[in-house]
Amino acid sequence: MYWSYAKEAYSKDFVSMTDALAECESLRKHGRRFVTMVSEHADQVGYPGVDAVVNGVCPDGVEYSWTKRR
Numbered sequence: 001m002y003w004s005y006a007k008e009a010y011s012k013d014f015v016s017m018t019d020a021l022a023e024c025e026s027l028r029k030h031g032r033r034f035v036t037m038v039s040e041h042a043d044q045v046g047y048p049g050v051d052a053v054v055n056g057v058c059p060d061g062v063e064y065s066w067t068k069r070r
Contacts, residue, residue, distance in 0.1 A: 001013075001014065001020055001023060001024065001035070001036070001037050001038075002034070002035075002036050002037075002038070003027050003032045003033070003034060003035040003036070004032070004033055004034045005031075005032050005033070020037055021037075024037065
């Protein structure tokens with residue numbers, strides 16, 4: 001979790017999501033701004049989502065047919 005106060009940046013680590021959310025709420029109630037949470041998945045490699053589509057098929061063999069519609 002990161003937040004700022006009086007032109008200073010702060011951070012704190014949490015193991016429990018419930019504890020992190022409670023701390024976010026408390027910080028916001030006490031006037032802290034730009035409170036945000038981030039996480040990294042230790043087993044993640046590559047980009048989130050689909051990072052390769054060849055001939056309409058994902059690396060795991062699933063058909064990929066998403067198109068952006070306007």
